[in-house]
Amino acid sequence: MDHFHHLLNLNTQIRRIWGELDEKIAKYASEARYSCPSGCGTCCEYPDIEVSVLDCIPTAWDLRRLPPISKSTKTSGSSCPFYQGGSCGVYATRPTLCRLFSFSSRRNKSGEAELVLCGRLRETLKCDLPELAAGSAKDILLLAPMIDEWSSRVATLDFTLGQRRLPIAAAMEEASAYLEHAGAYLNTMPQNTRAYECEDKSRAQ
Ligand code: SF4
Numbered sequence: 001m002d003h004f005h006h007l008l009n010l011n012t013q014i015r016r017i018w019g020e021l022d023e024k025i026a027k028y029a030s031e032a033r034y035s036c037p038s039g040c041g042t043c044c045e046y047p048d049i050e051v052s053v054l055d056c057i058p059t060a061w062d063l064r065r066l067p068p069i070s071k072s073t074k075t076s077g078s079s080c081p082f083y084q085g086g087s088c089g090v091y092a093t094r095p096t097l098c099r100l101f102s103f104s105s106r107r108n109k110s111g112e113a114e115l116v117l118c119g120r121l122r123e124t125l126k127c128d129l130p131e132l133a134a135g136s137a138k139d140i141l142l143l144a145p146m147i148d149e150w151s152s153r154v155a156t157l158d159f160t161l162g163q164r165r166l167p168i169a170a171a172m173e174e175a176s177a178y179l180e181h182a183g184a185y186l187n188t189m190p191q192n193t194r195a196y197e198c199e200d201k202s203r204a205q
């Protein structure tokens with residue numbers, strides 16, 4: 001497969017996996033009955049969230065036609081460069097980890113599923129968590145996407161780009177450079193009209 005078709009395939013495959021993942025998260029969240037508190041974006045208030053270059057391909061794809069100043073990922077240093085006015089500026093193409101955070105599970109040392117929760121939700125749900133982790137609520141917990149499984153589904157689409165993990169601004173710039181390297185034919189690609197839209201960061205509400 002040539003470079004162009006490999007990029008085209010990656011962009012399509014990542015979005016397809018994210019579509020499946022979003023459905024799974026929505027189903028889990030509706031059963032588990034919790035959501036991010038309105039207006040919270042604490043998990044975006046870190047400039048060095050690590051993601052893979054591969055995870056940034058869809059955003060870089062959408063941003064490629066914007067003037068350099070508009071698609072700059074330079075950050076003031078206090079938050080993710082895409083966190084703007086309390087919302088994610090690249091919500092539709094936010095990386096896998098951003099989708100999974102606090103709506104996913106992992107295996108503990110005993111091999112049992114346990115929730116991966118941020119401090120804010122851990123505090124909010126502290127009364128409900130024991131129920132969610134045991135008894136009848138265990139069935140609900142099993143609906144939560146496994147963080148390793150879904151991260152790996154994306155990462156294995158391209159081993160090199162999937163393994164290359166960097167702070168998000170650097171990962172995004174590398175993904176953009178990767179696409180620009182193929183720039184001779186990028187101009188012939190259809191523009192994704194959903195580029196750089198702002199949507200509420202809050203999930204599963
Ligand atoms: S996962 Fe939700 S509740 Fe937790 S810090 Fe992020 S936005 Fe806030």
Ligand code: SF4
Nearest residue numbers: 044080082083088098
């Ligand atoms: S990409 Fe969006 S969701 Fe992810 S950390 Fe940045 S602002 Fe938050």
